[in-house]
Amino acid sequence: MRHSASHVMAEAVLSVFPDVKFGIGPSIEDGFYYDFDLPHTLTPDDLPVIEEKMREIIKADLPFTHREITRAEAKKLFASQPYKLELIDEIPDEKLGVYEQGNFVDLCRGPHVKSTGEIKAFKLTNIAGAYWRGKERNPMLQRIYGIAFNSEKEINAHLATIEEAKKRDHRRLGRELELFTTSDEIGSGLIVYLPKAGRIRATIEEFWRQEHFANGYEILYTPHIGLSKLWEISGHLDFYQENMYSPIDIDGQDYYLKPMNCPFHMYAYKSQIRSYRDLPLRWAELGTVYRYERSGVLLGLMRTRGMTQDDAHIFCTPEQMNSEISEVLRFSLHMWRVFGFKNIKVYLSTRPEKSIGTEKMWQDAQDALRGVIDENKLEYEVDEGGGAFYGPKIDLKIEDAIGREWQMTTIQFDFNLPERFDLMYVGADGQEHRPYMIHRALLGSWERFFGLLIEHYTGAFPVWLAPVQVKIIPVADRHLDHARKLEAEFRSRGVRAEVDDRSERMNLKIRQAQLYKIPYMVIIGDKEVADNSVSVRPRSGEQLPVQPLSDFLEILTREIADKV
Secondary structure (H helix, E strand, O other): OHHHHHHHHHHHHHHHOOOOEEOOOOEEOOEEEEEEEOOOOOOOOHHHHHHHHHHHHHHOOOEEEEEEEEHHHHHHHOOOOHHHHHHHHHOOOOEEEEEEEOOEEEEOOOOOOOEHHHOOEEEEEEEEEEEHHHOOOOOEEEEEEEEEEOOHHHHHHHHHHHHHHHHOOHHHHHHHOOOEEOOOOOOOOOOEEOHHHHHHHHHHHHHHHHHHHHOOOEEOOOOOEEEHHHHHHHOHHHHOHHHOOOOEEEOOEEEEEOOOOHHHHHHHHOOOOOEHHHOOEEEEEEEEEEOOOOHHHOEOOOEOOEEEEEEEEEEEOHHHHHHHHHHHHHHHHHHHHHOOOOOEEEEEEOOOOOOOOOHHHHHHHHHHHHHHHHHOOOOEEEEOOOOEOOEOEEEEEEEOOOOOEEEEEEEEEEOOHHHHOOOOEEOOOOOEEOOEEEEEEOOOEHHHHHHHHHHHHOOOOOOOOOOOOEEEEEOOHHHHHHHHHHHHHHHHOOOOEEEOOOOOOHHHHHHHHHHOOOOEEEEEOHHHHHHOEEEEEEOOOOOOOOEEHHHHHHHHHHHHHHOO
């Protein structure tokens, strides 16, 4: 139905703008789009006009009919459509498919609904620029997006979700809450974290390290650049170079900014002879990597060119594989639940057609992954053939507060790098054996995780993560000295507190603290100074009873310790 709606939209655009040149018009999740080359620059005012034409076509209930034509016929039919001619030249088949509704015909494989009348409910949502075929050297076309559902009720529910997503947009909240900034002078896709985000990141990193140490990991730190030979051995220069930046010449040798941390961890392993008694080795790193992304796909924190990867590599014997996978999955689920994400979906990706490693290695690894998922009683879907060429994997998709799924954690077997870097351990039999290796990105990249965190909480972070946990607001200047003593007391107890000492009205200070989504405001007046009490207002707006400072500190420190 959504694919059919894109054809109806194309016909409607043709009726409004007869000189249009057509790109492509596929269905997408929840809707559809079509790319157009027009001398007229589309505006939001054009959308209702196009929608009305679409309704006329839908009401006419025109049948979608498919037929096959020769390449010569296709070129004649689309002689005035240069983008279609380009597509025709690249289709290897001698017979090409076209679909017609009424007098409109389009090059298309289908499928479609039987007639335009089967398109139930739709709405055109926005206009965007899109390079033809996604390549920056190609012409910029105008893309119209639409949504289509089975009823107006579903449309309205979807639009409400979109509005909610706009309220949660991390780019807007990042500006309003003074969390991060970007600039053309810095460079596209590069993020500068401001002090408030620095506080949040430091808090999360401290927690991350404590949890990793407690779970048997050690922390590595590796360079930001590596000699070209390193990336030749790892295979990145063969398989990943388009995502790497140009080399840096240092003393006549090529160095590359690292796109991944893995090769350095291989050399950490190779730094000494390993015994089966040393295994498993669990090594983690918050390593900053650099990957080329086209300008058109950069998106705030979600798609960047510089990112800090929450990385870990586990080296183990085949006998340890099951228990290590089980522990990694348990640890991953624990971490996500601490951050407030309860709905987690699991995907198991299996061996693709082209792969390395023996059948037994793959089967053992897949059985281990599947067994661990079953042990944890998790629902999962199988992505047959969706594994990387070097091993099967588990992906965790995290559902946020408005039901959107985010691909975050990956638990990935790798039969490739231990082979490429010739990793060995001495077994109980005195012979050398190849270790198994598991990649594990738990939170993914810090940037994407932070963007998700902002949107999940709409910037109202739980108390333990809030950059400022308490804003102290003196009623008058004579209360300032006491307010500063309170600030020192809070900070001595590990609470992030600030005094608002501006010469502004108290109500304005309260309002601004609420806009910054600070969890608690403490109001200090004559009574509070006299008996060392506090008047507390949570960011939700209610007024709590005046209470002794000691009582509030106990409640607050417990909330921080419990990570709520």
